[in-house]
Structure formats: C-alpha cells, structure tokens
Amino acid sequence: MKKMHISTTINGDETEFVCAPDETLLDVLRDRLALTGAKEGCGTGDCGACSVTLNGRLVCSCLVLGAEADAAEIGTIEGMATGDNLHVLQRVFIEKAALQCGICTPGILVAAKALLEKNPDPSETEIRYWLAGNLCRCTGYDKIIQAVQVAAAEMRSA
Incomplete structure (x- = not known):
C-alpha cells in the first residue's frame, strides 16, 4: 500500500508524517506522533474518548483518516495546557x-x-x-x- 506524506498543524506546531491511506487520525496521533491523550474507546465514534478538533470542528479521530489532516489544523488534549499551566x-x-x-x-x-x-x-x-x-x-x-x-x-x- 502506498504511503502518503501529510503536512498539518497540530496544537499550533507545523507537523509532517507519513501514513497509509486507510490509517485513522487516532492511530497517527498515538502511534506515529506519540500524542496519546486521545484514547480508543470504541473505534466506532460512539464514545468520544478520541475527540479532537479538526479545523475548529469537534470530531472523533477514530472516524477520520490521517490523510484528511493534510493542510488542516488539529487540536488535541496535549495542546490545552501552556507550559506548566493547566487550561x-x-x-x-x-x-x-x-x-x-x-x-x-x-x-x-x-x-x-x-x-x-x-x-x-x-x-x-x-x-x-x-x-x-x-x-x-x-x-x-x-x-x-x-x-x-x-x-x-x-x-x-x-
């Protein structure tokens, strides 16, 4: 399967990664980028444990392909705190x-x-x-x- 090169912004930081066309954003965040805050609770978008924002819209990252993050703005739990200060x-x-x-x-x-x-x-x-x-x-x-x-x-x- 051909891999895809993705350029995106995650929590304000420009980020690049390579993923398979069928790889979910949740898997990319957790397995490729070590952003493990989003959790896989159900894998079907029913529980919200994997919620992130994609271009300001709340989404279940288990239902979004990693490729859909290309040129997008993603917000995760890791981006809520600033330095040592909790949101x-x-x-x-x-x-x-x-x-x-x-x-x-x-x-x-x-x-x-x-x-x-x-x-x-x-x-x-x-x-x-x-x-x-x-x-x-x-x-x-x-x-x-x-x-x-x-x-x-x-x-x-x-």
Whole structure:
C-alpha cells in the first residue's frame, strides 16, 4: 500500500508524517506522533474518548483518516495546557473531582473547550447536549457539567 506524506498543524506546531491511506487520525496521533491523550474507546465514534478538533470542528479521530489532516489544523488534549499551566478546564476538572480513570477525560475536555470557544456562556442543557457524544462509565455527569459551568464563568471573567 502506498504511503502518503501529510503536512498539518497540530496544537499550533507545523507537523509532517507519513501514513497509509486507510490509517485513522487516532492511530497517527498515538502511534506515529506519540500524542496519546486521545484514547480508543470504541473505534466506532460512539464514545468520544478520541475527540479532537479538526479545523475548529469537534470530531472523533477514530472516524477520520490521517490523510484528511493534510493542510488542516488539529487540536488535541496535549495542546490545552501552556507550559506548566493547566487550561482552566483542566484545573477545574481536578478541583471539582470531575474525572476518575482518565479514559474519557481528554475527549470530554477537548469537547468542552470546543463548546466554550463557540459559546462562552452555555446553559446546563447546552453543555449536556454538547457533551452527549462523550461517554463516561466512572463518574456521574453532574460533576463534569458543574466543572464546565465553573470554568466557563472563570473564563468569562478573565
């Protein structure tokens, strides 16, 4: 199978990689680029554990081909923190105990960030709707929703 040369931007950094035409973006991120924050929970786009942004749009990286990243802008959980400073969402998730095992957390954080970039003052219903594609088996969703609400308020006041 012929390999493809891809040039893209990941978390603000210009990146190049080679992949097979049928290789998923999730596999490229994890196996070729050592960006292991996105997790494969289901492989069918049902759980959201592999959520990333592609040109500002929230996607399940298990459903996107690596080749589709050519000339695109990709955002992953690894790009949320700046240096030693956690993103406000990450910090508040820790403070509010809105995470447990860590399989779903990166995808939820990426999805929440995408929501707050689109709507900095979402209602509880909007948060629940936006995060409906992210499944968590360990926590109750209430702490997650509350953490997003607190982070949104902090981000608006900053």
